[in-house]
Amino acid sequence: MAARGPGSRAGNSRFAQFKLVLLGESAVGKSSLVLRFVKDQFDDYRESTIGAAFLTQTISLDDSTTVKFEIWDTAGQERYKSLAPMYYRNANCAVVVYDITQASSLDKAKAWVKELQRQANENIIIALAGNKLDLVTEQPDKRAIPAADAEAYAREAGLLFFETSAKTSENVKELFTAIAKKLPLDQAGPRNPRSGPRAGVDLRPEAPGTQGAGACSC
Amino acid sequence: MDEIAPEYDVVVLGTGLTECVLSGVLSVKGKKVLHIDRNDHYGGEAASVNIEALFKKYGNYNKGEEPWKKYGRANDWNIDLVPKLLMSSGELTNILVSTDVTRYLEFKQVAGSYVQQGAGAKATVAKVPSDAGEALRSSLMGIFEKRRMKSFIEWIGTFDIANSADHKGLNISTCTMKDVYDKFGLEAGTRDFIGHAMALYQTDAYITEKGRAPETIERIRLYGNSVARYGKSPYIYPLYGLGELPQGFARLSAIYGGTYMLNTNVDEILYDGKKAVGIKATMVNGHEPGKDMKFETKAGKILGDPSYFQDKVQVTGHVLKAICILNHPLAGTNDNDSCQLIIPQSQVGRKNDIYIAVVSSAHSVCPKGYYIAIVSTIAETTANHHLELAPGFERLGRIEEKFLGPPIPLYEPLENGANDNIFISKSYDATSHFETTTDDVKDIYLRAEGQPLVVEGLREGTNLVGED
Ligand SMILES: Cc1cc2nc3c(=O)[nH]c(=O)nc-3n(C[C@H](O)[C@H](O)[C@H](O)COP(=O)(O)OP(=O)(O)OC[C@H]3O[C@@H](n4cnc5c(N)ncnc54)[C@H](O)[C@@H]3O)c2cc1C
Ligand SMILES: Nc1nc2c(ncn2[C@@H]2O[C@H](COP(=O)(O)OP(=O)(O)O)[C@@H](O)[C@H]2O)c(=O)[nH]1
Numbered sequence: 079m080a081a082r083g084p085g086s087r088a089g090n091s092r093f094a095q096f097k098l099v100l101l102g103e104s105a106v107g108k109s110s111l112v113l114r115f116v117k118d119q120f121d122d123y124r125e126s127t128i129g130a131a132f133l134t135q136t137i138s139l140d141d142s143t144t145v146k147f148e149i150w151d152t153a154g155q156e157r158y159k160s161l162a163p164m165y166y167r168n169a170n171c172a173v174v175v176y177d178i179t180q181a182s183s184l185d186k187a188k189a190w191v192k193e194l195q196r197q198a199n200e201n202i203i204i205a206l207a208g209n210k211l212d213l214v215t216e217q218p219d220k221r222a223i224p225a226a227d228a229e230a231y232a233r234e235a236g237l238l239f240f241e242t243s244a245k246t247s248e249n250v251k252e253l254f255t256a257i258a259k260k261l262p263l264d265q266a267g268p269r270n271p272r273s274g275p276r277a278g279v280d281l282r283p284e285a286p287g288t289q290g291a292g293a294c295s296c
Numbered sequence: 297m298d299e300i301a302p303e304y305d306v307v308v309l310g311t312g313l314t315e316c317v318l319s320g321v322l323s324v325k326g327k328k329v330l331h332i333d334r335n336d337h338y339g340g341e342a343a344s345v346n347i348e349a350l351f352k353k354y355g356n357y358n359k360g361e362e363p364w365k366k367y368g369r370a371n372d373w374n375i376d377l378v379p380k381l382l383m384s385s386g387e388l389t390n391i392l393v394s395t396d397v398t399r400y401l402e403f404k405q406v407a408g409s410y411v412q413q414g415a416g417a418k419a420t421v422a423k424v425p426s427d428a429g430e431a432l433r434s435s436l437m438g439i440f441e442k443r444r445m446k447s448f449i450e451w452i453g454t455f456d457i458a459n460s461a462d463h464k465g466l467n468i469s470t471c472t473m474k475d476v477y478d479k480f481g482l483e484a485g486t487r488d489f490i491g492h493a494m495a496l497y498q499t500d501a502y503i504t505e506k507g508r509a510p511e512t513i514e515r516i517r518l519y520g521n522s523v524a525r526y527g528k529s530p531y532i533y534p535l536y537g538l539g540e541l542p543q544g545f546a547r548l549s550a551i552y553g554g555t556y557m558l559n560t561n562v563d564e565i566l567y568d569g570k571k572a573v574g575i576k577a578t579m580v581n582g583h584e585p586g587k588d589m590k591f592e593t594k595a596g597k598i599l600g601d602p603s604y605f606q607d608k609v610q611v612t613g614h615v616l617k618a619i620c621i622l623n624h625p626l627a628g629t630n631d632n633d634s635c636q637l638i639i640p641q642s643q644v645g646r647k648n649d650i651y652i653a654v655v656s657s658a659h660s661v662c663p664k665g666y667y668i669a670i671v672s673t674i675a676e677t678t679a680n681h682h683l684e685l686a687p688g689f690e691r692l693g694r695i696e697e698k699f700l701g702p703p704i705p706l707y708e709p710l711e712n713g714a715n716d717n718i719f720i721s722k723s724y725d726a727t728s729h730f731e732t733t734t735d736d737v738k739d740i741y742l743r744a745e746g747q748p749l750v751v752e753g754l755r756e757g758t759n760l761v762g763e764d
């Protein structure tokens with residue numbers, strides 16, 4: 079977990095780490111966006127539930143500023159509305175995804191945004207991503223949600239907005255970079271124990287500062 | 297809504313900690329798991345709830361009132377329904393580390409472990425000595441007794457069951473713990489805090505039953521090792537409450553392909569002869585009542601908590617529990633942000649100890665300035681439950697809010713699952729930690745899978761592509 083928090087400085091360089099969560103209806107491409115961003119891969123036939131559910135990726139904003147995302151994918155728990163509160167806890171930013179070829183998926187995205195605004199950190203940065211852009215580039219009649227409509231909603235709700243394709247990678251890097259730029263690099267995230275020095279104890283046996291489990295104090 | 301698969305290796309009912317650890321482990325081992333809970337939240341009996349939910353659960357307010365409003369934002373509260381702490385060198389910690397579930401959680405130490413001596417106006421509270429040095433400074437013993445305690449603790453520390461030369465002439469496997477205490481000449485009061493505050497026995501049965509010395513020594517060592525790990529106390533506690541634990545293991549299961557469904561009622565267990573082979577269930581849609589999803593699926597086996605199998609379990613006892621909201625730390629505990637305080641049964645004329653567990657805003661379970669204290673014991677009467685807990689309430693001082701329900705029945709399964717293919721967990725018992733819970737996890741795993749659960753190295757070689 080986060081060893082260094084937002085705003086830590088070494089020499090002239092700045093390094094900050096943030097928790098990012100993905101939300102949105104099942105099969106809109108959340109896991110695919112993460113896979114594209116982190117591994118620069120895309121797989122047409124990946125099983126939609128199983129996946130890497132905890133990834134990190136860093137973005138260099140300029141020569142001296144690095145943002146590290148600790149990315150939580152839903153692990154499929156959104157499918158039957160069974161995401162746990164733990165998932166949202168201390169999220170600094172969220173990507174809410176819909177599928178631009180599925181009209182109902184934007185409504186679901188809006189519901190998630192509402193839920194986040196109600197429950198998550200006040201200062202959470204939310205980006206709306208209309209995914210599967212490649213499908214309408216090939217066949218424009220597949221588009222179910224006009225970009226202008228989604229954009230208007232995003233502006234009104236104060237969200238970043240991109241249309242993306244995890245398949246062609248269009249706008250994927252741009253999406254995450256825009257989030258990184260909007261994050262408060264100089265202040266620790268609100269009530270975020272993951273930022274700054276760890277408040278708690280480290281359970282890993284090799285952790286420095288802890289004695290081996292075999293050492294009885296008796 | 298996606299279709300549910302026609303068949304799962306394992307269907308798990310209830311998202312308490314026991315069930316979630318099992319789902320997580322089984323999923324990592326490649327089993328296809330469907331995990332269901334009738335509630336809209338994870339954790340079942342082991343959940344943590346906000347203060348509004350707590351008032352509503354206990355119903356201790358008048359209609360039209362909203363007493364939770366004076367406690368700030370309801371969601372700043374995560375109040376455990378089960379009063380337990382983790383032993384920092386215990387088996388649950390081991391499982392958390394082996395499965396990497398630690399990456400979803402953050403733990404803090406519990407600041408102290410205390411024991412009461414005496415009762416009523418004469419009661420004093422003292423820190424439980426955890427090593428030889430502390431024993432020498434402890435106010436619990438006189439000067440000569442301290443020396444005897446020191447040599448006992450040192451002996452426990454180097455004890456090796458295989459080295460009988462160092463067993464003080466006792467046959468450790470067949471003697472009683474009384475024999476061991478006698479060897480060291482320990483006084484009754486010292487035996488009391490060793491057995492109850494270090495070995496964490498709730499009654500005195502362990503003293504005179506033959507053959508229980510090795511187990512007792514093991515328990516004292518677990519206590520010592522746990523204190524040695526981070527100092528202060530043997531206990532650690534997850535930020536945001538114990539309810540994070542089942543969520544963490546559920547996430548582990550989901551990452552390895554487990555399917556999760558909350559808000560889902562089990563309508564029927566399907567049998568082929570005596571053996572359970574599947575379920576019929578309904579996922580309830582709270583927003584659009586007409587849109588419930590009914591489904592049926594086959595199950596290689598079914599695991600679950602007692603509440604899903606009322607006709608297959610028996611009551612083995614009752615726990616009394618009062619959740620109390622305070623705005624001050626406990627007297628005599630060094631103003632610590634958290635502690636465990638044990639009132640040994642002998643001190644207050646009972647058969648079972650009274651436990652007090654205190655956590656606070658330091659653990660992100662309540663707003664600053666508040667403390668959550670849970671007083672619990674095993675019921676010894678059929679009425680007067682408030683009176684049974686009274687010695688605990690005396691330790692708390694002024695109480696802002698007290699939530700005391702009827703005695704909580706403890707269930708255990710009637711059968712081991714071999715006949716009906718249903719493997720049922722036990723209720724969370726009155727012990728102060730999770731060691732019996734992980735025993736239950738291992739027992740269920742053995743019964744259901746026919747082999748012992750080995751958690752060490754569980755995830756080695758199974759790491760998913762791309763995981764950091
Ligand atoms: C920040 C945040 C915190 C959440 N905390 C919880 C929580 O502590 N416990 C929990 O069960 N769910 C919680 N949820 C909601 C849970 O994850 C829902 O299952 C999920 O939001 C489903 O969204 P939906 O709009 O598709 O489904 P919906 O159809 O809106 O909801 C599905 C079911 O979940 C229940 N639900 C929705 N939101 C909550 C909520 N905030 N608290 C309790 N029940 C809810 C609904 O009553 C319904 O029964 C939380 C959501 C967010 C965003
Ligand atoms: N054409 C196209 N397909 C996509 C895109 N992103 C995801 N998919 C496909 O959509 C399906 C669901 O994707 P997944 O990432 O599992 O969705 P999730 O359930 O939201 O995580 C998979 O078959 C993906 O291959 C995209 O940008 N373009």
Ligand SMILES: [Mg+2]
Nearest residue numbers: 108109126154
């Ligand atoms: Mg996914």
